[in-house]
Amino acid sequence: xxxxxxxxxxxxxxxxxxFIAIMGPSGxxxxxxxxxxxxxxxxxxxxxxxxxxxxxALSNKELSIIRNHRIGFVFQSYxxxxxLNVIENVEVPLIYNRMSLNxxxxxxxxxxxxxxxxxNERLRHRPSELSGGEMQRVAIARALVxxxxxxxxxxxTGNLDSKTGEEIMGILKGLNDxxxxxxxVTHDEKVAxxxxxxxxxxDGSILVDSRQ
Amino acid sequence: MRTWxxxxxxxxxxALHKLRSVLSILGIxxxxxxxxxxxxxxxxxxxxxxxxxxxxxxxxxTIHALALTESQIMExxxxxSSGLTATDASRLVEICPGISFIAPLxxxxxxxxxxxxxxxxxxxxxxPDYPAVRNVSVDKGxxxxxxDIEENKRVCVLGADVAKTFFxxxxxxxxMIRLGSDWYNVIGVLQKKAVTRKxxxxxxxxxxxxxxxxxxxxxxxxxxxxxSVLVSPTRGSEIAVDEIGIRxxxxxKVQESANIIKTILTRLHNKVQDYEIIVPxxxxxxxxxxxxxxxxxxxxxxxxxxxxxxxxxxxIMLATVSERTKEIGIxxxxxxxxxDILFQFLIETLLLTVxxxxxxxxxxxxxxxxxxIYAEWRTVVSFTAIIIASLMSAIxxxxxxxxxxxxxxxxxxIAALRFE
Numbered sequence: 001x002x003x004x005x006x007x008x009x010x011x012x013x014x015x016x017x018x019f020i021a022i023m024g025p026s027g028x029x030x031x032x033x034x035x036x037x038x039x040x041x042x043x044x045x046x047x048x049x050x051x052x053x054x055x056x057a058l059s060n061k062e063l064s065i066i067r068n069h070r071i072g073f074v075f076q077s078y079x080x081x082x083x084l085n086v087i088e089n090v091e092v093p094l095i096y097n098r099m100s101l102n103x104x105x106x107x108x109x110x111x112x113x114x115x116x117x118x119x120n121e122r123l124r125h126r127p128s129e130l131s132g133g134e135m136q137r138v139a140i141a142r143a144l145v146x147x148x149x150x151x152x153x154x155x156x157t158g159n160l161d162s163k164t165g166e167e168i169m170g171i172l173k174g175l176n177d178x179x180x181x182x183x184x185v186t187h188d189e190k191v192a193x194x195x196x197x198x199x200x201x202x203d204g205s206i207l208v209d210s211r212q
Numbered sequence: 213m214r215t216w217x218x219x220x221x222x223x224x225x226x227a228l229h230k231l232r233s234v235l236s237i238l239g240i241x242x243x244x245x246x247x248x249x250x251x252x253x254x255x256x257x258x259x260x261x262x263x264x265x266x267x268x269x270x271x272x273x274t275i276h277a278l279a280l281t282e283s284q285i286m287e288x289x290x291x292x293s294s295g296l297t298a299t300d301a302s303r304l305v306e307i308c309p310g311i312s313f314i315a316p317l318x319x320x321x322x323x324x325x326x327x328x329x330x331x332x333x334x335x336x337x338x339x340p341d342y343p344a345v346r347n348v349s350v351d352k353g354x355x356x357x358x359x360d361i362e363e364n365k366r367v368c369v370l371g372a373d374v375a376k377t378f379f380x381x382x383x384x385x386x387x388m389i390r391l392g393s394d395w396y397n398v399i400g401v402l403q404k405k406a407v408t409r410k411x412x413x414x415x416x417x418x419x420x421x422x423x424x425x426x427x428x429x430x431x432x433x434x435x436x437x438x439x440s441v442l443v444s445p446t447r448g449s450e451i452a453v454d455e456i457g458i459r460x461x462x463x464x465k466v467q468e469s470a471n472i473i474k475t476i477l478t479r480l481h482n483k484v485q486d487y488e489i490i491v492p493x494x495x496x497x498x499x500x501x502x503x504x505x506x507x508x509x510x511x512x513x514x515x516x517x518x519x520x521x522x523x524x525x526x527x528i529m530l531a532t533v534s535e536r537t538k539e540i541g542i543x544x545x546x547x548x549x550x551x552d553i554l555f556q557f558l559i560e561t562l563l564l565t566v567x568x569x570x571x572x573x574x575x576x577x578x579x580x581x582x583x584x585i586y587a588e589w590r591t592v593v594s595f596t597a598i599i600i601a602s603l604m605s606a607i608x609x610x611x612x613x614x615x616x617x618x619x620x621x622x623x624x625x626i627a628a629l630r631f632e
Contacts, residue, residue: 040545040625061549068547079542079629083228084221095217096547142546 005044006032007204014183016149019176021192022185024201030185031154033201037183038071038152039063051149068096072143074172076155078135080127080142087123090114090142097146113141117171133164140171151175153184157191169194218552222560225532233564236528239521240568240608241575244601247514248576251597253583254506256590261499267407268492269347271463273470275300275456275477276488284486293484298437298451300480304458307476310469312461315342316437316453317427320444322392324433326378333374335391335433337440343402345457346429353385353400360399361436368396372404373430392443396435405429427455466493518604521568522612529561529616540620541628554621561613562606569605573598 007029014020024030035041036048039055040063047056055066072093073079080089090110114120117137127135136156143151153172157165173194176182184195192198200208226233268274277296280288288295301316318337323330343355351372360367368391375384384398407428437451446452458473460466470491477487533540540553548556580591 035626038545040629061551064544064547064549064552067545073545075629079538079545081539081542083225088221091217092543093546095214095221096543096549096552146547 005204007036007043009205010046012199012206012209014181016181017176017179018197019173019182019195020184020197020199021195022183022199022201023187023189023192024207025187027203028201029204030201032204034152034154034183034185037150038073039066064096065098068093068098069146070149072140072146072148072151074136074139074143074151074153074156076158078127078132078139078159080135080138082127085124085126086114086119086130086138087111089127089138090145093142093146109145110141113144114138116144116175117141131164132160133167136160136164136168137171140168140175144175148180150181150183153182155186156184157186157188162190165191218556219559219563222556222563225536226560226563229532232528236525237521237564237568237571239524240518240565240605241521241572243514243517243521244569244572244605245575245579246517247510247604248573248593248597248601249579249583249591250510250514251600252576252580252591252593253589254503254510255592255594255597256584258499258503259592260590262496265492265496265499268490268495269459270493270496271460271466272345272492273458273460273466273473274490274492275458275473276490277452277454278486278488280486284484288484288486291482291484293481293486294450295452296454296456296487298453300477301453301456303480304456304473304476308469308472310460310462310465311458313341313344313457313459315339315345315457316451317342317455317457318437318440318444318451319454320392320440322443324374324389324391326387326389329378331374331377331433333371333377333431333433335368335435335440335443337435337437337443339437341459342434342457345459346405346427347459348405348429349403351401351403352383353398355400355402356434356436361438364438364442365436366394366396366439367399367436369400369402369434370398371402371428371430371432371434373428374433375401391433391435394443402429402434463493466491470494514604518608522565522608525561525564525568525609526612526615529557529564529613530619532560533557533616533620536620537623537628537631540623541625541631544623544625545629550621553623554617557617557620558610558613561616562609565605565609565613566602569602572605573601576601 010033022030022033032041036043039050042056047054049055050066050070055063058066081092084092087110090113091106094106094109114123117140119134119137119141122130122134127138130138140151151172156168156172160168169191172182172184184191186192195212197211198208199206275296298316301314305311305314315338320335320337322335324333324335325331338356339361340355340357343350350369353369355369356367359365368389370378370384378384378389379387384401387398388395389398390396407430441451460469470489474489477489481487543553543556576597577593580593583589584591
C-alpha cells in the first residue's frame with residue numbers, strides 16, 4: 001500500500017505577532033498541519049522550528065512540556081472537562097506546568113485569564129450551565145493561562161452563531177493586538193478576514209499564502 | 213501542590229459517580245473486613261490458648277485417668293492394668309530423671325459444710341508436693357505433710373475461694389469443717405491463683421477428654437491422700453487416682469521427660485490406654501502449628517476476596533478510562549505527560565481501594581467486637597492486622613490500577629481528542 005501523505009512540500013515561516021488563517025477544504029491537510037504546529041504530532045520528514053529551536057525530534061514528554069508552556073489550544077467543540085467548573089477548567093494547564101506555583105499566584109493567573117475574556121461572573125459554574133459562547137471564552141482563558149507564544153484555534157466559531165462567533169473572533173483579535181501570535185484554522189471566509197495573513201491549502205500543499 | 217490538585221481532581225471524578233464508586237469498592241470492603249475480623253479471632257484464640265497453657269505451667273506434665281467403658285474395663289483387667297494409681301507416681305519418680313515434684317490427686321465428690329454454709333467444692337486427696345507442682349504458695353498455715361499422710365490425720369487445706377465462702381471474716385485456721393460424714397481441722401489456705409474463664413466454669417472434677425483446662429485450684433479442698441482412700445475406697449490393693457501432676461526441673465527437659473513418662477506408663481499399664489498425658493509445651497507447639505495452618509487458610513481466603521475485589525475495581529476503572537477518553541485527550545493537549553495521566557488514574561484507583569480499606573478495617577473491628585459480644589469468643593484487633601489490611605488494600609489498588617492507568621496513558625492524544 002502506498003503511503004498517504006496528508007501534507008507534502010509545505011514550507012512557511014510565521015513571524016511573532018502574526019494573525020494567520022489557515023484555510024482549505026476538508027481533507028486538505030489543515031488538521032494535520034494544526035497538529036504539527038501544536039506539537040501533538042510530528043512530521044514524518046522535514047522539520048519544525050518553534051521559537052528558533054528544532055522540536056521535530058523531541059520526546060513525548062518534551063512535546064508535552066512545550067504544549068503546556070508555549071501553546072494555547074482553542075477547539076471547535078470547546079473541549080472543556082465537564083466535571084470541573086470554570087476556574088478549575090482554566091486551572092488545568094497550571095497543574096501540568098513544571099514551574100511550580102503556589103496556590104495564590106495560580107489563582108491570580110486564572111482570574112486574570114478569565115477577566116481577559118470578559119467572563120467574571122460565572123466562576124463556579126459547570127460547562128453544562130454555560131452557553132456556547134461562554135464555553136469558548138473559558139477555553140480561550142484556559143489557552144491563555146500559561147501565557148503561551150501561540151494561540152492555535154481550530155474552527156473556534158464552528159459551533160457558534162455568527163454574532164457570538166464575531167465576539168470570539170474579537171477576543172482573538174484583541175489577543176493578537178497585544179502581540180500574541182494567533183493561528184486560526186477555518187473554512188469560513190468571514191473568520192479568515194480577521195487575519196492579516198491567509199494560507200490556503202489544497203491536497204496537502206500550500207495553494208496561496210497572502211498577506212493583507 | 214500539583215499532587216494535591218491531582219488527588220483532589222480524583223476525588224471529584226469519583227464523587228461524580230457516587231453509587232458506582234461505592235459499589236466498586238464493596239469487594240475490597242468485605243475482603244478487608246474479613247481479614248481484620250478473622251485475624252482478630254485468630255489472635256484472640258492464640259492468646260487464650262497461650263494463657264491456658266501458661267496456667268498449666270510450661271514445666272508441667274499432667275496425667276489424667278480416663279473413664280473407661282465396660283468393654284475397656286474388661287480389656288484392662290485382662291491386661292492386668294489397674295488404672296492410674298499412686299504406685300504409678302512413685303514408679304515414675306524412681307525411673308524418670310528430671311522430676312522435681314510429683315503429686316497424685318484423688319477427687320472425691322462429697323459435700324462440705326461449715327456451720328450452716330455448704331459447698332460443692334471438690335475434695336481432693338493429695339501429697340505434700342502439690343503446691344510446688346502447681347506453683348502456688350500457702351497463704352496461711354501450712355500444706356499437708358508426710359506425717360499427716362502417715363497418720364491419716366483428718367486435716368484439710370482450703371483453696372482461696374472456698375476459704376472465702378466458709379470464712380468471709382475470721383481466720384479459718386483451726387476451725388473444724390465437715391467433709392462428707394467426718395470433721396476435718398483446717399490447717400492452711402492456699403494463695404489465690406489466676407484462672408481462665410473456662411476453668412472458672414469447671415466446678416467439679418469432671419472434664420472433657422483432651423481438655424487442657426487446668427483444675428481451678430481456688431475452688432478445691434485438699435486432704436491427705438491416705439485419708440481420701442479411707443473415705444472412698446477403691447477395689448484392689450492399689451490406690452486409684454484421678455490425676456498425677458508432675459513438675460520438671462528444667463524447661464528444656466520437659467519434652468524428653470514426657471517421652472520417658474509415656475514409655476514407662478505404657479509398660480506399667482501393659483499398653484492399656486486408661487490415661488492421657490497432657491504436656492503443655494507440646495500443646496503450645498500444636499497450637500502454634502494450628503495457628504500457622506489457620507493463618508495460611510485465612511491468607512488464601514483473604515487473597516481470593518481481595519483478588520476479586522481488585523478485579524472489580526479494575527473493571528470499573530477500565531470502563532471509566534474509555535468513558536473519559538476525551539478528557540484524556542484534552543489533558544494531553546494542555547500539556548499532561550503520559551506520566552501525569554498514569555498518575556491521575558492510578559491515584560483514582562488508589563483512592564478507591566484505600567477508602568475501601570478504611571471502611572473495611574472499621575467494619576472488621578466492628579465485626580470482631582460483635583463476635584466477641586455475641587459468640588463470646590475472645591477477639592483481639594492487633595495493630596499488625598490493621599497494618600496488613602491497609603497494606604493489602606494499597607497493594608491491590610496499585611496492582612489493579614496499573615492496567616487502566618497504563619491504558620489511559622498510552623492513548624494517542626489526537627485520536628483521544630476526536631473521541632465523542
